[in-house]
Amino acid sequence: MSIKVKIYLSYVGIILFIFIVFVILFYAWFEKNLIDQMKEDNLRFARLIEFVVTSQNKNTVNLKPFESYFESLESKILQDYIVIVSRDGAIEYSNKELDVEARVKIMKLFDENKDAQYGFEIGSIREKPCLFTIYGGKSKSVFVIIITDLARVLNFERRFFLLILQTAGLSCLFAATIAIFISRRMIGGLLRLKEAIEQASQMRFNKKVEVTSKDEIGLIATEFNRLIEKIDEYNQAQIRFLQNISHELKTPLTSVRGYAEMLEEGILDKSKMESAADKIIWHVDRLKSLINQIIDLTKIESIENYFNFEKSVLEEVIFEAILENEGYLLSKTVDIEFAPQTRTYVLCDKHRLKEAFSNIISNCIKYANNKVTIEIKSEKDEFEVTIEDDGEGFLQGEIDKIFERFYKGKRGESGLGLSIAKAIFDKHGFMIEAENKISKGARFKIKGKIYKEQ
Template sequence: MIKKGIRRQIVLHYFIVVFSALLLAEVIFLLAIRTYYYDSIYSHIKNHIDNVEDYYYQRINPGLDGNRDLASMLTYYDLNSANVQILDTQGNVLINSSEFQPDMSVKTADISQALSGNVGRWVGRQASTGENVMAVSKLEQSSGQDGYIVRYVTSLETVNDKLFNLTMLATGVGAAVLAIVLVFSMGLANSIVQPLNTITAVSAEMARGKFNQRIKGDYKYELGELASTLNYMAQEIVRSNQVKDDFISSISHELRTPLTSIKGWSETINSGGYDPEETRIGMEIITKETERLIGLVEEILDFSKLQQNEMKIAIGRVDIKELLQEIMLNLWTKAESRQIELRLKSEDRPLVAGDANRLKQVFLNLVDNAIKFSHEHSAIDLVVYFEGDNVVTEVRDTGIGISEDHLVKVRDRFFQVDPLNGGTGLGLAISQQLVELHKGILLIQSTLGEGTTIVVSLPRLPENTAQTDGAPELPPADEKLS
């Protein structure tokens, strides 16, 4: 007995379908053969009656006179392998070609059919002998006579024996076909179940945290896709875990450095001496490192909110040109320290509907990254232009660029192109999601060694809205965009 499972279901379904089809086909076949044999016997007797009628009544046309004429009629109607009877219209046997003479009148269906003018037919078991027979009867009328019923009775035992043999042969063929189907269905079931068992076993190992396990085997179709998907999932989990470990290591370093500075200067100040200049420098460093810690924590909190769809943005009218000018002022000192020139080229009044603080966070991160990865004595271009119903902003640098391998991962959370430069690896991931919250698109184009261009496309406010003095009709503040 096959235990419950997919294998059993496949075998059972195939078996039931083929068995039902075979049973229906064999029943139809055997009924057709039986009908063919019985109709052949009936047609043979009926044709014999028609031929005798043509000869006996049209050419001889005797006047029946007692038993001598009945005997003559019986002789003409005689047929090999069939018993011929001459009956009156009451069903009484007047003369019989066999030695056996029935004592009672015949009341079978063929008699009533013959009396109604048809060639009657009846198949059944003969009461006196218990034998399966077919009776064919027809009413024959002579001029001036009441008429007689000519009845043929032939045994069906030989035909039934042949039909039984055909039935047994068909049953044997059906059993052989079912056996072959059973073998093939079990093979098919095994070809599906065995890979599934392998996949299940490896998946169980993955569930226990063994993500180095892989599903081996060249599986086809859906099973192959399932195996590839699970292998890819394990690979991505391993990569995510590695990225997470790198992030923990990086963030630990990022937190430790400012905390060490804060602790060192705090101890220095507390140690006494109170040199005004030294104290001032120490307090500035403590303030700077504290702000750096706050920035790191806020970046992590922002990412957490975005991941949980809890980030809310206050919608208003934002002039991208003014926003970029403010960012250039904020980053001017950092760019000047590396002799990097910030250049802005913009259309007039590039207005979008958005959260000014969040959009400033996006572009501040993009320009800061451009400065961080640009060569000294280079330039960064900020270009703003209209494209259809969108305001497009490009941040172009001629820095180190990004390789093709890193380009597909650079927007992943915690990923850092150069871990030595510091940071959490969340800035670009957060920028991507903030742009999407504003119904915009962020694209990255880069060539290693030649520079990077980041394109941000945001929906532009309608022209009539942009030219009005009042506020545009925008969603209410703090509404979360999705």
């Protein structure tokens, strides 16, 4: 069953359920209250009749004034029979001729209620449902018996019930119309979302969902479009990654093959053979380093439990990263300024975080003229590490690319060092950004949360 049909049925079903419950409750309430109202009206009318009768001379009861008074009201009331019975059980007046069945019923009702002030009973005369009301009052000088035909009341009730059913039918039709309108808007968005998913499953990420609604479907469509954009970016990044890695691997392999062929053919003298062997070793080492970096980056990004987090002192991690680059510093005659006055605790994988800082420091050493400066600042629950050099800084448009895989600067090698550093920082929940200093040089900022014991 489609969602459209489910929406139709749910709307109509809800309306029908509400109306059925309403009709059942209202029908029972209406009938009870209508009969209760008839009982009250009959009692008031019986008191009026009793007053008219008892106000006359008891020795000579004249019912003509009562008959004329009753005839003036007859068109306004529902009563069928009005009967006056004396205290001894004699019928003194009836507005209609009573047959045997009616007389028997009246006498039975009189015998059962003559000791009460008033009473009610629902029965039938000539197979017609009736409400019997007997009123004797406190004096019980006369008893007024009113027989009301309930058939007219029930007929009115049935008409009212049919009116409610017609209203329910029109309401269901109206609800179905609204359901069609709403479902078309909902289903339209879902169908467009389905088409976009089918396109994405075929690796086509140019299909976006055009949904203008602000409901949950619109929110899902918006998030889906964002997801498609991210997947497309990732897909393009993977394509560039494969292109770059193939280029990075092809160049040294071509050189190694060329030197190997020359060695095999013996066209090199001894001095050139040694040089060729050294270059083969250099290219192999470079390939090995490149492959290790690629493997390392893949593990960082894909293996869930690759990191072993523990409480560490950030200053100590940076000191160890500086020591790893000590030989590079000496060869470049570059100084590092780092004199922390605090102990900042972080939750980290000490080995991996040291690697990330080492890559950033190494990059700064490469482009520095004389000095690399490292500072740590703490404010409330956050820290900020600043690593900067006094070199030429980043070229225009370069800052947005430096963390991309295989992007090389002016003197870059593999183009993976900063990518690995960013991936490690991301896994720690730290943020890294790069910028040019106002004065000459480049600056890296690493921000994160300070670890505090729970």
